[in-house]
Amino acid sequence: MHVELKEIRKYFGEVKANDNISVSLEPGKIYGLLGENGAGKSTLMKILSGYQPQDSGEILLDHKAVDFPSPAAALGAGLGMLYQDPLDIPPFSIIDNYLLGRDNRLSLDYRTVIAEMNEIITRYGFEADIHAHIDTLSLGERQQLELVRLLAGGAQVFILDEPTTGISVEQKDVLFSSMRKLAHEEGKTIILVSHKLDEVQELCDHAFVLRRGKLVGQSTIPCPNEKLVEMMFGQVPTRRERLPFDLGNPALELINVNISTYRLNVSNINLQIFAGEVIGLAGLEGSGQGILLRTIAGLIQPESGQVVVSGQDLTKSSYHKSRNFGVAYCAAGRLEEGLVSKLSLTEHMLLAEPTHTFMIDWPAARERTNSRIEQYQVVGQPESTADQLSGGNQQRLLFALLNPGLKVILLEHPTRGLDVRSMDWIWEQMYARREDGTALVFMSADLDEILERSDRIAVFSGGVMSRVVNASEVSVDQLGHMIGGQA
């Protein structure tokens, strides 16, 4: 199907999220949509998929103007979108969830549906277990499920908004091969929104670049990364070298920690982390890194062993007690765990601060918020609500909410959804915290990020911390082998 967007405009108050954008998409091709955080990518894609209306401009499908009142109507016309933040209704089984999207049927014919889904799942090499409940699925599995739903709904155009953040390498490979199959063999159109240029180079045939709501360039792929980066930011951002840092006293000690959860047991963790040190936790999705972070944060109680922070035993302490003691935790699911959609930035700031007054001094709080969001370059007003921020800016807000003077910072997928420039910026801010004696522990699906940003790397597989290595002494390939469980 031929898709054309003509002079699309969408303003949010003063913000010109989309400012006169025109693009034309051929069937059978994979397009990349690039641009810095807040450039207007998600806005444009949400318009195309019927999630929100444009202020002006036209959408043409096979040269006929269309207007979608809802995402369901867009899917009916063949446009399906995978949102940046999955919009699920958790406590259903996959089949129920699938049926929800197909309310045209009166009776629920489970057997046909299961056969239909299994057919799609095998055709594209997906692995999601359709009998599982959604809340037990990983992000990557939920995503496959969403794709299955779109495929069954008859989508001709697939819009994927940052689909590879937070999913495993295997899941990414499966996703990409299914995308290739859909485009190159079945003639579907794919639009990939991504900040990862390597992925764009790997998958796409053509790329569009947005900046501040305008289409500022396009190019066939492959093309040099520098050229894309220059289009995205208007210049090639310079990177600052990470300065060496003298480590201090032990900030976090894990002694014989055993954790058991219903999904996985993590056993016998021994690790000493020093003030100012950055530790990366590497491993396949669900190998125990996340569970360990939550245990240190006080969200999970270990079965045995000790968690010691700055010489104080916090093994039995609650999340709030640990938090007050200076242990900060940022979860991966921004709008589910960490931010409250309809609260303003100032309100978030007030909640996160370590000390509170009984009465709120709104003007002063606004001032503090303003300087904090300036420091972390959150594009938004103190009055903006969290869900009005672009994905990357929500991520920056999470960082902006970290108080000064912390002892340990625990991060799940810290740069999820950030553009290259702000990724560097955020890491710079994190490194600056070493001066306070803060130790940093983070997990990431991105091995390059782990290698580049950490001092030491703890490798996890199947609930076991199999080894701890110096980041300077391993290569990406070696690390890849280690997390696969091979030496």
Added chain:
Amino acid sequence: MILPRWAERFWPVVPIIGALLFIIALLFLFGADPLESLNIMFLKPFENQAKMLSVMAFWVPLTLCALGLLVTFTGGLWNIGVEGQMILGSLGASWIALTVDAPAFVLIFLEIIVAMLAGALWGALTGFLKTHGKVHEIFGGLALNNLASMLSLYLIAGPWQPPEGGSFRGTPPFQEAALLPRFAESRFSPISFVLTILAIGLVFFALNNSFWGLKLKALGKNARSAFLLGVSSERETIYAMMFCGALAGLGGAVRVLSWFDSLRQNISGGIGYLAILVVMLAAYRLLLVPFISFFFSLVLNGSLTLQLKTQLHSSLGGILTGVMVLFILLFGEASKLGFRKEVEKDE
């Protein structure tokens, strides 16, 4: 049902108009003159001081309960137990009125304090059952409502029965000093009105300017994120229930000390449940609550008059409010389901 934009702007007028049209149709069906009936219900009371005072006397406890509910709703709590909290308040006030001998101002002061404490205790109990016993506040609230009304029946029939023997109807009338001073032989007490206005200010302040209100707001919108941001859901849940319970308890005191002059069966008159409807119709907006509450009081009092004048049963008022709520739920769901509209509203 999807509302057009203009209709959304005039919320909550839409469900009210919808319900009124429904009632007019109903009146036609019963062969009554709709214009005359509506006139009796809505306009006549404004010409008659006694009627107006009666409406206001009903308005006071209804508004107090609704204000309390606004706080618990903000925290994401379905405080069905407000009815029981109100009953407990009336028990607390009655206890002082029946047992303490003191000058009027001391008595009234004590009655109000004890009533608020009793209501808060009942609220805290529901909160505690939720946070420590994993009993959902709807079920805990219903159970405690039941318990509260049993307790009041027992007290009326037993320890507090009139000397001439238990009639199961109520306690003997309280001493004059224990009653709230009332305006011109009506049931309306100016003190209770002033307290209600103060409560409106207090709730406004709590929700908009106190850190506590912000914590509740966060809890109500996303309990998980609020927890991660440092909000203790257990403590705030119990506090919110106590806050609501105290206001409802005050409402209960007003019922026994000015609407009636003794503790009666069915002292609450369903005001607790009615208050839930008020808050929903007000779309959880504080500044709408006093007006919606006034409207409800008007309708319910008006339908009593209607019965006297036209033989139509007074349940008409109940039907009217009930239908309004159905209309709200009908339209209210739309804004939840159609997330598309949410997006547009932000502009």
